[in-house]
Amino acid sequence: MRALVIDDSRAMRRIVGTILKDFGYEVREAGDGRQALDVLQEGKAEGWRPDLCCIDWNMPVMDGLQFVFAVRANPEYRQVTLMMVTTESETGQIVKALAAGAHEYLIKPFTADALRDKLALLGLLPEEVSA
Amino acid sequence: MTLTATSFDWVRQLVHRESAIVLQPGKEYLVEARLLPMAQQLGCAGVSELVETVRNHPDPAKTRRIVEALTTNETSWFRDGDPFTAFTSTVLPQLVAARRPDERLQIWSAACSSGQEAYTIAMLLSDALPNAATRVSITATDLSRQMVERTRAGRFSQLEVNRGLPATMLVRHFTRSGNEWEISPTLRRMVTATECNLAAPLPRLGPFDVVYLRNVLIYFDLPTKQAILTRVRQLMRPDGWLFLGAAETTLGVDDNWERVVLGRGSAYRPRKGA
């Protein structure tokens, strides 16, 4: 399983990345939406495509919502699951993200168990970890 | 690990006495993690010091807090998935067909903790049935008064709503209230919460069409497990459904149940003639 973690905070990229690696994911990172699109593009050349993107909302250059719009507009990335991971937690914000095409939404602060639960909901939890 | 063997032993005996729940050796880490916040709040250096304090100065309120801290389950929404997808896809249609339209379906969440299971069921029902509020009633019980009050309140922290609740359900069935999320009044009214100790004779509840008794039997010894399953069966309709935790079974415990495979999980139904 492969994931792309997109957050302008190195600390958060490391936290999310570590949890995903513990679940057996191979993880790549990006510091904003623009960089993330570049990572996706470069990945295409080597046959690397993430099953999951964990996306922060507030980032410089291109924010998480814009990234979601961009990915969902591209049929090549139809199979990629998009999950927001953000402090933005007003109902309106969540609705906006889901309407833009995000599949799930994880509010910060979250625990490793919460991320695991979301992955289970999405069918993205490797079987060995389900216990 | 700062917890001493004597401290763990005292806690183990207290919990068994107050709730019949058995803390096996090896659960020291659980005691440590669950009681550390209380120890810190009371200015104790660690959990062993907390235990010594309560042993030397018995205090019913502190004792109760200790028991409650150790007898709450790990709570998430739609826990393990299958018992809830199976409910919507198989159990509910069968029940609706088998009951009269004016008969309320009765569901029991029998170790409800802070209410996630009961409200998960309420959300599923409101999405599956028109007029769910009038067709179903959900009884939620727990050993802990604190948990019963939490279930009644239907308010959950950000951390709690993060646990396995699909975002689409969050936005449709909850509203923000300060830093917390409140279940909608319609769903809240579908749930009635009361205190109940499964290890003791049960109050007159039900008769239930569906019982969720998930991840609570594991805390009890075999005779208590058998007693609980018997009492539960007595409160169920003969064609009712029992859901246990993902790793649990009635096999080897009580043979008055028939196991039915549902999706990747199973449910149990009272054996005919039991």
Add this chain to the structure above:
Amino acid sequence: MTLSEAAPIAQPITELLDAETVQSIADEVWPSLVGDGEAFVPVPVPPPADVVSAWVDIIGPWTGSVVLTCAPATAEALTESVLMTRPPTVVDSEDVADALGELANVLGGNIKSVLPGESRLGLPQIGSAPSRGRLDDVRSLVGQWRGNFLTITVQGAAPAPHAERNEVPL
């Protein structure tokens, strides 16, 4: 996110945000970011000689900052915990700025959600805490983490210099 053109709120933060709410936010942030079982305990300890702060600005109907303050050594220990580093790995000042900044960011984001109207968060900053505005426009939790001094302060913005009326034009 665009802001509505709402008028600034006149009320001080003490009327908009109580201490229990800030504590309950900290109670969620600590186990999540700092580690399982970790907690910010609202029991004061003597302040250290030297402190460092990380903060985020909140800009909206109420404007101010959410500031986390502790000793430099505590900041390092927090960072090690947040980044889950183990000896012999050491954390550098960039790590500290990032980890503390993210703590301030998540605290600030959750506090922002409780405030009325629509607000946005500034990027995390680290250094000497920003000056406070009105003295009554402060909600402060003084406490500790693992026995070390730590405060979480929600403070209104200081007025801009040109707004001061007591300067005598030359």
